[in-house]
Amino acid sequence: MVTIADIAKMAGVAKSTVSRYLNGGSVSEETIRKIEKVVQETGYSPNKFAQSLKAKKTNIIGTIVPRLDSYATSQTLIGIDEQLRDLEYQLIISNTSQSLEREIENIYILAQQKVAGIILLATMVTEKHIKALHEIKVPILLVGQENEEFHSLIHNxxxxxxxxxxxxxxxxxxxxxxxxxxxxxxxxxxxxxxxxxxxxxxxxxxxxxxxxxxxxxxxxxxxxxxxxxxxxxxxxxxxxxxxxxxxxxxxxxxxxxxxxxxxxxxxxxxxxxxxxxxxxxxxxxFYKEAGNFAAKSIVKMVNKEEIDQMTFSKYEILKRESVDKKNN
Amino acid sequence: MVTIADIAKMAGVAKSTVSRYLNGGSVSEETIRKIEKVVQETGYSPNKFAQSLKAKKTNIIGTIVPRLDSYATSQTLIGIDEQLRDLEYQLIISNTSQSLEREIENIYILAQQKVAGIILLATMVTEKHIKALHEIKVPILLVGQENEEFHSLIHNxxxxxxxxxxxxxxxxxxxxxxxxxxxxxxxxxxxxxxxxxxxxxxxxxxxxxxxxxxxxxxxxxxxxxxxxxxxxxxxxxxxxxxxxxxxxxxxxxxxxxxxxxxxxxxxxxxxxxxxxxxxxxxxxxFYKEAGNFAAKSIVKMVNKEEIDQMTFSKYEILKRESVDKKNN
DNA sequence: ATCTTTTTTGGAACCGGTTCCGAATAAAGT
DNA sequence: ACTTTATTCGGAACCGGTTCCAAAAAAGAT
Structure with a gap:
């Protein structure tokens, strides 16, 4: 594994110069060329753990889902995934197999991983959920269940x-x-x-x-x-x-x-x-659209922007063959 | 955020003693009690990034899936998830929305995150896939497609x-x-x-x-x-x-x-x-069982144990109403 | 009581990146 | 030519944990 120290040595500059190059700091054209050459030759990319250790944050959004084999969940996740990708955030999906205990546990695990925000697709919100969500000091968006203490996106x-x-x-x-x-x-x-x-x-x-x-x-x-x-x-x-x-x-x-x-x-x-x-x-x-909106919302919350406390997703009645009209 | 340095100070011991306590090293009963008390009071848990930076590895298994809204994928993931949890590994799910480019990209991203192994649910395996999988030096298990260069679990x-x-x-x-x-x-x-x-x-x-x-x-x-x-x-x-x-x-x-x-x-x-x-x-x-098996297999590979190059999952013909017998 | 062996402890270096700040260099102004 | 300002650079400290190893303490043997 190539480190920043290796790159610095190979380019004949200091580590801090390579870091400045990577992060938009002050670097001369000549030095840029030297570093660029070495970076390309080696395929170097920075160590995420070192970056996160220093920065004390990540660009990861965690989602907690009750199950993986549900249409609503899948579509919502697809919508979240698409939108987060556009916003250059990574998505972590935690499946709890419909265990409330696991939901609580995963709330703490995601916080430990310093996710920037958490989207909780909840089946229900207990006192323990609320306690955990308050303790971890991470932006939270509930999807599919309403709760007056947290921002919620619900289907009407x-x-x-x-x-x-x-x-x-x-x-x-x-x-x-x-x-x-x-x-x-x-x-x-x-x-x-x-x-x-x-x-x-x-x-x-x-x-x-x-x-x-x-x-x-x-x-x-x-x-x-x-x-x-x-x-x-x-x-x-x-x-x-x-x-x-x-x-x-x-x-x-x-x-x-x-x-x-x-x-x-x-x-x-x-x-x-x-x-x-x-x-x-x-x-x-419209689960997918709801997922898109949830992703945008959590990123806004991460950026300390105001969003509505509660948002409703759209619905549509699909009138099909399984209902007929009675004559009475 | 409470750090190991805080705990050490509060317990009146050195950082290295707290670390030994956390990792099963040599610590006296009295010192154990002192540290335990402080850890419980503060709810301390170690910083994952620092641990991973030092260890240069994680207990994360990455999966790359072509889509989230497929029965086969969901069931396989559920099986993988259950088994990895038992084996105390964390699962990361990367959805590529059926883009081959995204699959390649995600192979590199997961390697960067130092996942211990990768389970690739592939729709097809191109030369670029093979190149990437070779470059990253991570144990790989293919699921659902066979390939003679990598360990595969396929449905027969x-x-x-x-x-x-x-x-x-x-x-x-x-x-x-x-x-x-x-x-x-x-x-x-x-x-x-x-x-x-x-x-x-x-x-x-x-x-x-x-x-x-x-x-x-x-x-x-x-x-x-x-x-x-x-x-x-x-x-x-x-x-x-x-x-x-x-x-x-x-x-x-x-x-x-x-x-x-x-x-x-x-x-x-x-x-x-x-x-x-x-x-x-x-x-x-039996997608779920296949997922269970895939999880066990990748962990074996991570532990440098031998597994079969190719494994077949079971099948069963479900004879139901949609086929009748012809008289000819 | 003395010597030997085992256990415990803490300091320091290290993991790979970021950032601050003083020094050096270059550019602009007088 | 000299002074002032801006840019560039590198060294060192830091992020939070792990691990090595020498020293100290405790335990066991004579």
Whole structure:
């Protein structure tokens, strides 16, 4: 490994002169040429650890993600990655495999690595999270969950679900099942449910029942089989697209035709929802664009610029084959 | 930020004593207690840059991946991540968004960061790749593509496709379309095709035609529409599950029933292939287990242990609803 | 109690880069 | 030609940890 001392010796100058050359300091044209020649011949590049040790900072942004095999996470990371590259920051991805303990641990690990900022894609934000995030003195951006103590970028779960509720009413569905998830996930478990109910509850001649499943499609299959047997809804509104896939499978297993016998909606706008038959009506969140925005925001925070405390990403209702219009 | 010098001062000992305490050197019980107390009170942890600068190595394994939104990549990374965590190595994920230039660049960047080893999930291995991998003097493991100069962990594309070909024959399909991808991808574009053809070519009364598409489902939809119109196969064997999803959509758009009018197979064993209707017959590769194995292997290489030059991961034919048996 | 062996400790050098500042040199001004 | 200003350069200290080795202390043997 070639060091700055080697380069200095080979170019016949001092280490500090090479350093000045590398960092835009005062160096004569002749000396520049001498150093350049040696740098090119050797392929020298500075030792990152030495630089960071001295500078006490890095150009690294850490992200903490709950899982690697989720569409929302992947797309968000792609957006973050693209934008950070443009801004000449390096991205570190820490996968916590949905362990809250690991999330806390990774917060401290990233701080130790002197990341310039942290983007936390959170499923939930506990007191321990908050304590850790305060202790480490690093700019933090939450993505996907809101919290009044930290800057947040969230998908407008409430408003999106409300819009979907309006669409379901406009399609004249009156016997509605809502298949949600645990309240511990504020965004998916609470806000989407509340938003949807705000649109459909208390409508005359409209019955809506809440059911709960996990995030796994296999559990959603079983739950939907129950719902079909016990409640016979004309539509099932699912809190995620993966749950909707499970509901679709259960409909087939029950001998029902979608959307004729049972309509189904999802949430997220995963690509596969347009590839299958029937294509699934869903709410599309622009995860990649959200990732782009998150990257820009965290860099602004690193540079001590002001950003909004809370930002909402866009959504779009994708009206597709899986919902029909009822005649009543 | 508390440094080792602060700890030493507070405990009334020398820096080198604190360092020995931290690294299992010779320290008396009394001195251990003094240091421990101060370390706990301050929450001190060593500066990673200083450690790495001195040690000239890290406990980081870098992975270079072509994309973040692929099932195979996600599962492999999850497997790598789990295993590395157990082995107390940190994982860095570098996403190259399918740019060969970025792959080369990231090889050098990771070397600069003194990663202990690199796992390269490659789509193809060019001369530039080989040059870079040789220059950086870091243990390398290729995953998903074979190359005789570097240790490789590959999915047995040839044998798996051969087995699938045998299954297709056993289901008595005689008018077969194979929908493949570019030959530049040796594993998916060459080996899978060759393996399948080795099973079905030259069979009496069996006609098999090769067609080509990109990895994108949308392109596969269009290509499949053409194939259905021009060749009317009884089965389409697709080089990936995403292509199979496209083929399934095209069958629906053509008014065909699967598997009655047209059978479809995929490759990879993505979860969604069992969620949709009809469930797709496919070859399942155990990506996560492959990731586990890759992590163990790279760590062995880092420790100068011998490993096999080439290792094959397992596969399994998942016989599902999308292929029926012909009566001929 | 004395001698030998083992354990413990601290000082200093080192890892590879950055930065300050005085000295030297060059350029500009009178 | 002399003075003032600007540019360039190199030496040394520093960033926070590790490690070597001589000296001191402790433990074991006679």
């Amino acid at each position: 779960d409430y408003q999106a679900a409300h819009s979907l509720g309006e669409y379901v009413l406009a399609q004249r569905h009156t016997r509605i099942a809502y298949l949600g998830v645990t309240k511990e996930d504020i965004a998916v478990g609470v806000k989407r449910r509340e938003g949807f109910m705000s649109a459909v509850a208390d409508k005359v001649d409209t019955e809506v029942k809440y059911f709960e499943t996990s995030f796994k499609s296999e559990d959603a299959i079983h739950k939907t089989l129950e719902i079909i047997e016990q409640y016979k809804p004309s539509i099932i509104v699912c809190a995620t697209d993966n749950i909707a896939l499970g509901a679709l499978k259960a409909a087939y297993l029950s001998g029902l035709q979608v959307p004729k016998d049972l309509s189904i909606t999802g949430f997220g706008g995963y690509e596969v929802t347009d590839l299958i038959h029937p294509s699934i009506t869903t709410v599309k969140f | 594309d040839y044998q798996a496709a051969h087995s699938l070909g045998e299954y297709v024959l056993a289901q008595r399909h005689t008018r077969i379309a194979y929908l493949g991808v570019t030959k530049e991808d040796i594993a998916v574009g060459v080996k899978r095709r060759e393996g399948f053809m080795s099973a079905v070519a030259d069979k009496v009364d069996t006609e098999v035609k090769y067609f080509e598409t990109s990895f994108k489902s949308e392109d596969a939809i269009h290509k499949t529409l053409e194939i259905i119109e021009q060749y009317k196969p009884s089965i389409i064997v697709c080089a990936t599950d995403n292509i199979a999803l496209g083929a399934l959509k095209a069958a629906y758009l053509s008014g065909l029933q699967v598997p009655k009018d047209l059978s479809i197979t995929g490759f990879g064993g993505y979860e969604v292939t069992d969620l949709i209707h009809p469930s797709i017959t496919t070859v399942k590769f």
